[in-house]
Amino acid sequence: MHLWIVTIGSSDVQLDSDKTNHEKGRTEKQRSDKIWNYWYTDELKAECHDIDFVPQPAFKDKDETYRVAPRILGMVYNSSSELVQQEIWSYLTFPLLDNFVQALETYPTPEAIAVLLTDQSAIFADAQRRKPKSPYWQDTCELKTILQRYFASKFSGIPCEWLLLQAETQERGLDNWNDVLNCVREKFRDLRIAGQAVQLTSKDDNVYVSHQAGTLAISSAVQFCSLEKFGEHVKFLVSNEYNQNLTGILPSSNYLVALKRQQAEKLLEQHDYSGVKEVFSRYLSDEENILLDAAIQWNFAKFEEFANEVEKLSSQDLQSLVQAAKDRRKNWWWEAYEAAYLGVIRLLKQGNTVEAMFHTFRSVEGLLRRWVDEFHSEEIKQTKHPKSKGNERRNRNLNTYGEDLYWFLTLKKEVDQTKDIKQNTTPDIFVFGSQIFRKRNDLFHQLKGLQGKEAVFENWRSPNEPQWKQDSEGKWKKRILNCLNFVAKEDLPKVFETVEDASLMSQVHQKLEKAIADL
Template sequence: MNIWIVTTGSSDVQLQSDESWHDWYDRSSVKRNCENLPFKPTQILEDSDEPYRVAPRVLGKVYESQGEEVWQYLEFPLLRQFTTQLQSKRITKIYLLVTDQTEKFNEEREDRRCPYWQDTCELQPIFKRYFEEQEEFHNVELIPIYLSPEINKPGLDDWDHVLEIVRTAFSEEIKLEPDTVYVSHQAGTPAISSAVQFMSLARFGERVKFLVSNEYEKKPLPPIESSQYLKGIKFEQAKALLKNHDYAGVKLLINDYLNSETKILLDVAIQWNFAKFDEFVKTLLQHPDGNLVKKINDRTLQKNWWWTAYEEGYLAVVRLQQKNTVEAMFHSFRAVEGLIREWAVWKYKAQIRNSNPNQPRTLYFHKENINMSPELNYWFERFSNKTYSNVGLFGEPLFELLKASHSPGKWHNNSDIKTVAKITKEERNSTFHQLLGLEELELFAAWNTKNPKDWEKRVLSCLNFISGQSFDLSIECPLKEASLMFQVHKELEKVIAPNNLP
């Protein structure tokens, strides 16, 4: 079963000649019913062989008054091309979209420029007769769909409102699930044409074929498969998702259109979004770009034990961009606390092990094979479990180990790490022990900052202090530049959103 959706406009029904127009228009009550306005046929190019155009509502009224006499002068330049194309397509239903703005333009009709006069609803009897006289279509059911804006709503040139009108019309009038949907959308306002294209694709997907014509050369063009339209729409949607770092959404939309290299990038981006940084790197190393792989290898060398914390920090920035402040708090604090844990393993490798079988993921510091400074010895005595003679590396003991391992001057001269150890740690505990949301200002206050820029720089400063690295704090979005994921994101933009700036 195949159907045809037809938009209609002022160019669909034309006149071969204007020689009898004044007699038709002045007869009976036609002119009076048209507010006595001086409607007359016009040509796009005067003194040419082109047919004449006249306001559709007026032409419909003239045909209603003098049907047979008018019929012999009518031309259907677009419809004739399309019906020729569809003669062997076994169309079972034709959905004819006609406009009727009677309710909206109830008081403006004394102006012949009023959109009311361009409505095509009065042409419906002409369309009905046209299809009845076509051998291939005379038994095809013709179903009119009226596009009628309400009096206090925008008209048919408003893109957003027309999309809603067409969406409602399609939902209420087209109940079938046909094999192929032919759509001729060239007639009508640009807003109607666009809405019909969009809703046809949204409703019927790859079953749609668009009919297009070169009206002036009087020559139909091959139907356009919906795949190219769908691809363009999906990529536009994917751009917005990519900008919001919704990589899973991008994959769902356009994965079938991507090459293997881009699919790898999309897969690793999804892993990164779940903070699966080891899998992120493992998969990324399969990418054929040697330069990209070298960057990954160089960053993830064993000596660079700190690299995952910078990914976690940038993930916090992304969550804030997504307005997810709770996760922004979680990932930013986790980046710092997690990096202290990685630092402890790196610095005190011989003293740290998983010594509690009931808590296999908890690391413990043991006072073995080490000459401890007075500060470190004080730390151990303060936090150690007297029964097991060890210190669990989480929470306050972890932060205090970092403090005890640095010279007093270095620690006290860094306001960023001091703030996190004294303020952020407590705010984090408070936040994650209550079932409440978190305002942006509360997030910034927890880090003793006032805005996103200062918050991000404080997070990066802490990571630099712990790792001993020197990623630039003075640039815009510094955590982005410190992240491997940003390189991946830029590569995805080249393919999916080449005109978007980072």
């Protein structure tokens, strides 16, 4: 199907200029502004609060057409006899629409037309309608009969669907960008032609969009919503009523890329890489899509697969990132820092408290396990629990999981056991090992989960330390990072200052931000 969506503005239907009247052999009394007085009857004038609507040219020139408020023009036509309607019709001119129709002659003919009209009658009281310059008179809804005849004369047998944009309140009028956007989106969502949903079955189907008429809010909304619904099928049909040479069809590619970029940037802000791929991958280069695939693997906590994707990059300007991935994955500790950053993103960008707690806890516990596997795999199995003495239940060797990992760490590294956190020289790893392990076990056996970010922060805080009243987010991130740095510090190339600095993914994310912004 080829569909034409067209907005109608206050100057789209006009009356013949003096020059045209002369060329048609009309007398002085038959000029557009003179004969109007015969059409605009006293009865109709009384209905219109006795307002003297008089057609006038936009500026004094014999070539300039006459214009009159569209609502009153439509009312005059609709209330006239068939004979008078025929006379009025002979005076009507459609500058922009004629230009559009001519431009469409070199393209597949529209098989359906959707026409947007306006009606603000609900928001203008009787007193406001008494003013000839009231926006009420600029509504185009009364032009429907004239436009039906026009489109039938140009595209015989083609169905028209009339989409009426109605204002609800003064505050939510047709110049309110948000409300108009929602209104147009709703009209397009429910759009049906001759009772049938619009079906674009071929990649060659066109949706011509003429959006210039009406308020700026309407024009903008029609552009946005047509791209949103019909994507690459959209072709913008634009014109200038004074210069037919400026009429033409513009491809929607630039508009569409801008729209998709906006969507992709919002998804990227949430670190929704799968969403970005669905919306924007076709506009990215092969290398940029590899970055996106790497990010998707990272978001699934598949860090080895993430690094594998990064190492596929071949462009010269990304080789530093490739080398960073190769260097990073040689280290036993690298995945723990990625898990920590993933947990931070889960909470701060995606609002998932349970996964945030899981990934951040897992980053430290997992690092302890990797540290044991790397340096003490046999020794831990032969080591008695530090609290075995005098406690038969603890009279066993350490396990390579859970709290036993922390107790083994206390035997191999200097972990300060001072309960006063202010006096403790290694407070972060001490709180993690002696308290957070138990909190984690309780949390993950509850069904209710964690309510809000503060609940996550609170579960990383010791009851023996002051409340994190200021910068709780920063204190939480620092605790996680300090735990990781404590375990791995002897093998780190440097002591990482931030979770972001420690993560390879943060570099990939920055590359994706730039790639999308530069398109």
